[in-house]
Amino acid sequence: MIIKQLSVFLEDKTGRLTEITRILAENDINISAFTVAEASDYGILRLIVGRPELALQVLKENGFSVNTTDVIGMIVPHEPGGLHQALKILSMNNVSIDYMYAFALENSASVVFRPSVIEKAIEVLQKNKMELLRTSQIYQL
Amino acid sequence: MIWNETIECADRQTLTEIQSNRFATMIERMYYNVPFYRKELQKIGLEPGDITSIGQLKDLPFTTKQDLRDNYPFGLFTVPQSEIVRLHASSGTTGKPTVVGYTRKDIDMWSEVVARSLTMAGVTKNDIIQVAYGYGLFTGGMGLHYGAEKIGASVIPISGGNTKKQLQLMVDFGSTALACTPSYAAFLGESIEKEGISPKDIKLKAGIFGAEPWTEEMRVQIEKLLGIKAYDIYGLSEVIGPGVSMECEYQCGSHVFEDHFIPEIINPETLEVLPYGELGELVFTTVTKEAMPLLRYRTRDLTRLHIDQCACGRTLVRMDKCLGRSDDMLIIRGVNVFPSQVEAVLLDMSETTPHYQLIVTRENNLDALEIRVEVDDQFWSDEIKVLEGLKKRISHNIASTLGLSAKIKLVEPGNIERSEGKAKRVIDNRHIQ
CATH class of the missing domain: 3.40.50.12780 (ANL, N-terminal domain)
Structure with a gap:
């Protein structure tokens, strides 16, 4: 259930993102989902890829500051109130979310997020029958 | 007279x-x-x-x-x-x-x-x-x-x-x-x-x-x-x-x-x-x-x-x-600054490594100091609030040591030019001499 997300430090300099996509392409690594968080003079690229270990290694070899972070992927009913239902469960159980991003998946919508307490998040979501993305599912997207 | x-x-x-x-x-x-x-x-x-x-x-x-x-x-x-x-x-x-x-x-x-x-x-x-x-x-x-x-x-x-x-x-x-x-x-x-x-x-x-x-x-x-x-x-x-x-x-x-x-x-x-x-x-x-x-x-x-x-x-x-x-002393806004002071501040902080570079410029006739600190896996965090907090702390410690405020910029590892294995610590763009 725990997905390994890659987090890459991006200096505020033209071409850094292109450099990353080039490295991933050359190593035949597919990107399933990603987001860029932007601060004053740097950014953080967060991405979910197939073969995260290989991606980590090749990015490091190319001088990037990169590490992995545990996140959860969840399939959200593609209808009004779908996301609300999932978030309500987390907040009622005192789990907060550090950041979150979404992507579409055929007929459903998916979100990837970083909860404050990952084990508890998984437990309460499963107990409430929320559909979590399995590692194999997301890496193969 | x-x-x-x-x-x-x-x-x-x-x-x-x-x-x-x-x-x-x-x-x-x-x-x-x-x-x-x-x-x-x-x-x-x-x-x-x-x-x-x-x-x-x-x-x-x-x-x-x-x-x-x-x-x-x-x-x-x-x-x-x-x-x-x-x-x-x-x-x-x-x-x-x-x-x-x-x-x-x-x-x-x-x-x-x-x-x-x-x-x-x-x-x-x-x-x-x-x-x-x-x-x-x-x-x-x-x-x-x-x-x-x-x-x-x-x-x-x-x-x-x-x-x-x-x-x-x-x-x-x-x-x-x-x-x-x-x-x-x-x-x-x-x-x-x-x-x-x-x-x-x-x-x-x-x-x-x-x-x-x-x-x-x-x-x-x-x-x-x-x-x-x-x-x-x-x-x-x-x-x-x-x-x-x-x-x-x-x-x-x-x-x-x-x-x-x-x-x-x-x-x-x-x-x-x-x-x-x-x-x-x-x-x-x-x-x-x-x-x-x-x-x-x-x-x-x-x-x-x-x-x-x-x-x-x-x-x-x-x-x-x-x-x-x-x-290697610099005089910035009348304050004496040695690069070693910056190094000491970074060494004192457990989350930082002493990879840094000082960039001195003169904007509108006032000296400005930017300190570039390399992001290292040791303190690299996935969260912006953690990195921003770190920047603030570096900035605060630098200000209290140098008596001078500096802009802190986080850069990628290896970004700071190294010549013959030795880091180039200071870039003075004021063209005073």
Whole structure:
């Protein structure tokens, strides 16, 4: 259930993102989902890829500051109130979310997020029958 | 106008005699009152009576800033504390400042050399001088203040900052002279229009600027902005403060007040004394200072000395504008900064590695310091709030150590240029030299 997300430090300099996509392409690594968080003079690229270990290694070899972070992927009913239902469960159980991003998946919508307490998040979501993305599912997207 | 013609225009022989007499007395005082100097002189088998001429100076040991630190705070004073009437200090590299003490006679001597300096800039008792140097532990404000009072000028002790008020009083009081750092002078000049003041209402005619390096281009700019003639004053707190040397109206180097401060130029590698006209490190020996005399103090400033007669009539040796440093010290907004201080801050913080680079620029005539810190896997976080928090902490620690605010920029590892395996720590884009 725990997905390994890659987090890459991006200096505020033209071409850094292109450099990353080039490295991933050359190593035949597919990107399933990603987001860029932007601060004053740097950014953080967060991405979910197939073969995260290989991606980590090749990015490091190319001088990037990169590490992995545990996140959860969840399939959200593609209808009004779908996301609300999932978030309500987390907040009622005192789990907060550090950041979150979404992507579409055929007929459903998916979100990837970083909860404050990952084990508890998984437990309460499963107990409430929320559909979590399995590692194999997301890496193969 | 010359404040002290007898000294400032004395022939070389007269000056050498004065120097030799004072030098011998000073060595005696050092030997009997300061264990540090006694030890140093004993090492070369020298006793006070052996010194009779200033020509012997070249055989004596040097004093460095490290010696001052090792004897912090009062270890190099030759008089009891009861004789000290003033203490100044400059920012230190390891948290400890460099302390200097003055007896009443030292303050008188300092006032005298600043009076000579101001006279060189044409300041008389008929002038109103606005002292916009900082007052406090820094020697700039009080140094200029006492010298200006000595010549009888009307002093406005406004200290630094508060640009709006500076300009208002400049107009209302009719200030005719301004003393501050050259960068602040340029900043004041540029603010005139912004504050809605007509340049015609500014009565300034002379500016006495120092405490940081500046270029001829800056001089032209300041002179145009403020409608004045701009003079360079040189000094360092260890020697006395501002007033060690000063430019006359011919502006062909600064006249060193040699009856108090003996300059030498040495090769910083071999330590041998270089002849007039050659570039090397400036060294000062004070021969009249009572509280804290200095023997061959290495300033680390690189310059040349000239002895040929100046058109102003003064015979005092002239020194060129300093061309840099023989160490890696930077002067940013008048504050002494060593890259090692930044390194110490980063090493102190467990989340940072000491990979950094200082970028110094001059924006709108004010120095700006940016510190680039390489992001390392050790403290690299996925969360912006953690990285922002880290930036804030670095910034805070730097400010409290350097006494100077800096912009912190996080960069990727390996981004900081390395030459021959050694990181290039400083990029100074101010083009001062």
